[in-house]
Amino acid sequence: MASKPHSMILGTGAAIPGRVLTNHDLEKMVDTSDAWIRERTGIEERRLIEEGRFTSDLCTDAARMALSDAGLQAVDLDMIIVATISGDVGFPATACYVQKNIGAINAAAFDVSAACSGFLYGLSIADAFIGSAACRHVLVIGGETLSRMTDYSDRNTCVLFGDGAGAVVMTPSNGRAGLLGTMIGSDGRYADLLYMPGFGTKNPPSLESVKAGYQFIKMEGREVFKQAVTAMGEAATRILHQAGLSSDQVDLLIPHQANLRIIEATAKKLSIPMERVFINLAKYGNTSAASIPIALDEARRMGRLNQGQVAVMVAFGGGLTWASAAVRF
Numbered sequence: 597m598a599s600k601p602h603s604m605i606l607g608t609g610a611a612i613p614g615r616v617l618t619n620h621d622l623e624k625m626v627d628t629s630d631a632w633i634r635e636r637t638g639i640e641e642r643r644l645i646e647e648g649r650f651t652s653d654l655c656t657d658a659a660r661m662a663l664s665d666a667g668l669q670a671v672d673l674d675m676i677i678v679a680t681i682s683g684d685v686g687f688p689a690t691a692c693y694v695q696k697n698i699g700a701i702n703a704a705a706f707d708v709s710a711a712c713s714g715f716l717y718g719l720s721i722a723d724a725f726i727g728s729a730a731c732r733h734v735l736v737i738g739g740e741t742l743s744r745m746t747d748y749s750d751r752n753t754c755v756l757f758g759d760g761a762g763a764v765v766m767t768p769s770n771g772r773a774g775l776l777g778t779m780i781g782s783d784g785r786y787a788d789l790l791y792m793p794g795f796g797t798k799n800p801p802s803l804e805s806v807k808a809g810y811q812f813i814k815m816e817g818r819e820v821f822k823q824a825v826t827a828m829g830e831a832a833t834r835i836l837h838q839a840g841l842s843s844d845q846v847d848l849l850i851p852h853q854a855n856l857r858i859i860e861a862t863a864k865k866l867s868i869p870m871e872r873v874f875i876n877l878a879k880y881g882n883t884s885a886a887s888i889p890i891a892l893d894e895a896r897r898m899g900r901l902n903q904g905q906v907a908v909m910v911a912f913g914g915g916l917t918w919a920s921a922a923v924r925f
């Protein structure tokens with residue numbers, strides 16, 4: 597059986613930008629079709645951030661909503677973790693801008709870079725800090741503006757990604773509710789399967805690096821797909837085992853929203869019927885670190901996660917990284 601939970605989710609929030617980019621819009625931009633995108637990915641449209649707004653703005657909106665849902669003030673926070681690969685600037689952390697925006701003067705703030713697995717990495721860190729009693733209230737946000745790193749002339753990638761943010765407020769467990777387990781993993785041998793080569797110190801901004809398109813996401817889609825199916829299946833199986841749960845005890849599987857076929861393969865591996873899998877991929881595409889907290893917030897607000905129910909979250913992303921978590925509400 598799982599040990600007593602350290603931390604629980606007290607509130608959730610999400611921020612979805614207003615601009616919609618449909619598959620039909622993309623048909624006018626690259627050689628693709630609505631039918632191809634739906635069939636290969638399950639995506640119908642994605643949301644893009646408005647001009648003049650940044651990742652920290654989406655994160656701030658999601659954070660305010662999560663705080664209000666939790667019934668806490670920003671000054672109550674001890675820590676802010678933002679999971680992102682599309683932060684506002686090279687440094688400081690996007691979490692510092694969120695801290696400034698909400699006035700969380702008592703918090704330590706930092707970012708986590710684990711691509712699409714980043715939110716669950718953040719959740720795992722928050723659980724450890726709360727478990728050691730070093731922190732009481734931790735805000736974990738997944739926020740991305742991948743549209744700013746996407747090459748809209750590359751049909752292999754531009755159909756996949758969207759922008760958004762989701763947030764949770766974590767607090768010490770009240771006993772029964774809380775995180776039943778988390779696991780994180782990575783394999784740097786596959787780092788170049790999904791990455792952005794530019795704007796680090798290896799390829800700093802220059803005319804040459806921009807001409808070479810180093811400011812855009814590069815991906816070996818087919819290989820990433822294969823790795824994703826294996827890693828998502830294993831991460832999900834391991835968390836069930838670690839938390840002492842059977843598939844029947846999972847009320848809702850919340851997978852990273854990258855591709856419907858990857859989600860179906862993960863559900864099949866766990867023997868969880870699709871009715872118990874949360875999917876909003878068609879509306880938002882792959883929002884990387886934001887995908888799970890957005891889905892979690894939607895699931896709660898739709899009444900699909902009620903008190904006492906168990907959710908399993910599982911993610912996979914560039915790095916390669918993977919992560920999973922089981923939580924009882």
Ligand SMILES: CC(C)(COP(=O)(O)OP(=O)(O)OC[C@H]1O[C@@H](n2cnc3c(N)ncnc32)[C@H](O)[C@@H]1OP(=O)(O)O)[C@@H](O)C(=O)NCCC(=O)NCCS
Binds near residue numbers: 632633755882913914
């Ligand atoms: C990207 C992905 C949808 C492509 O689907 P796929 O079934 O693997 O397709 P393939 O890569 O085998 O490509 C098949 C053909 O479709 C073409 N194609 C790629 N993107 C296309 C698009 N948007 N529209 C039309 N055709 C496209 C390819 O060029 C290829 O053509 P070719 O056979 O003439 O070379 C799929 O590989 C995938 O989802 N990978 C994982 C990506 C992911 O989730 N990344 C984030 C991880 S967090």
